[in-house]
Amino acid sequence: xxxxxxxxxxxxxxxxxxRPKALNxxxxxxxxxxxxxxxxxxxxxxxxxIVTGGGEKSFVAGADIAEMSSQTKEEGEAFGKKGNDIFLKxxxxxxxxxxxVNGFALGGGCELxxxxxxxxCSENAMFGQxxxxxxxTPGFGGTQRLSRIVGMGMAKQLIFSAxxxxxxxxFRIGLVNAVYPAEExxxxxxxxxxxxAANAPIxxxxxxxxxxxGISVDIAQAVAIEAKCFGDCxxxxxxxxxxxxxxxxxxxxxxxxx
Ligand code: CAA
Numbered sequence: 001x002x003x004x005x006x007x008x009x010x011x012x013x014x015x016x017x018x019r020p021k022a023l024n025x026x027x028x029x030x031x032x033x034x035x036x037x038x039x040x041x042x043x044x045x046x047x048x049x050i051v052t053g054g055g056e057k058s059f060v061a062g063a064d065i066a067e068m069s070s071q072t073k074e075e076g077e078a079f080g081k082k083g084n085d086i087f088l089k090x091x092x093x094x095x096x097x098x099x100x101v102n103g104f105a106l107g108g109g110c111e112l113x114x115x116x117x118x119x120x121c122s123e124n125a126m127f128g129q130x131x132x133x134x135x136x137t138p139g140f141g142g143t144q145r146l147s148r149i150v151g152m153g154m155a156k157q158l159i160f161s162a163x164x165x166x167x168x169x170x171f172r173i174g175l176v177n178a179v180y181p182a183e184e185x186x187x188x189x190x191x192x193x194x195x196x197a198a199n200a201p202i203x204x205x206x207x208x209x210x211x212x213x214g215i216s217v218d219i220a221q222a223v224a225i226e227a228k229c230f231g232d233c234x235x236x237x238x239x240x241x242x243x244x245x246x247x248x249x250x251x252x253x254x255x256x257x258x
Pocket of ligand 1: 026061062063064065066083104107109111134138
């Protein structure tokens with residue numbers, strides 16, 4: 001891959017968008033490489049994924065404006081669909097995904113972070129949906145996910161004004177869960193990923209499924225989804241192991257995602 005790097009550290013997979021010349025902007029090739037990278041993640045060995053940006057300045061500075069500048073209506077719609085399909089795949093990826101936002105997360109970059117389950121960022125991070133200043137709407141899920149994360153009123157203000165916000169404001173409105181000095185961002189992301197990875201993967205994945213599927217349906221259907229996920233955990237190796245460890249007052253647990 002030219003623009004997306006994939007490495008692993010123990011049970012954690014790290015996806016790095018690495019196109020420094022364009023501050024990691026998402027052109028068609030970068031999008032395809034992100035999809036191919038996620039498709040290739042070993043879901044048996046890996047228990048949590050981190051997405052970050054190469055270099056120190058940018059997570060992702062948006063969709064590629066040069067590529068979009070000459071697109072027709074049909075091409076624009078197809079480009080939006082391509083990004084949306086891939087971000088939906090990340091959102092519904094069976095493993096938890098953490099966005100470690102190290103700098104600009106604008107437009108498609110903010111949208112990529114919002115397709116991840118959890119966002120943490122560095123002090124120099126900047127978030128925003130600048131699209132209306134370019135004469136377009138957010139196109140990779142921003143009009144839908146921002147309001148689900150920070151509420152409709154704040155999302156409309158940010159999107160209509162195209163105002164970029166710094167890390168402290170992103171934290172205040174709940175767009176990110178934590179802000180760290182730049183050098184601490186990846187260690188903190190790894191710490192969180194390893195904490196998640198130490199829990200029963202079968203249960204973590206069921207929680208993600210229940211939470212994602214439940215948010216789009218009414219509460220009665222949502223709790224029915226939860227009941228199914230809850231029941232599915234029983235008689236698994238990891239449920240028996242987790243409860244046995246508690247009853248035996250044993251700290252070590254051997255979770256195997258079965
Ligand atoms: N697309 C294409 N190229 C981009 C880019 C983008 N989104 N963002 C940055 N670049 C390129 C610049 O053109 C520049 O290239 P050259 O050196 O060849 O001129 C290089 O990256 C470095 O950028 P700057 O010189 O502008 O760096 P800066 O530090 O002065 O500014 C910035 C950084 C504030 C992020 C500025 O680059 C910027 O505003 N970028 C665009 C951000 C944006 O509007 N993103 C939304 C795109 S639309 C979208 O994403 C639609 C969607 O929802 C799908």
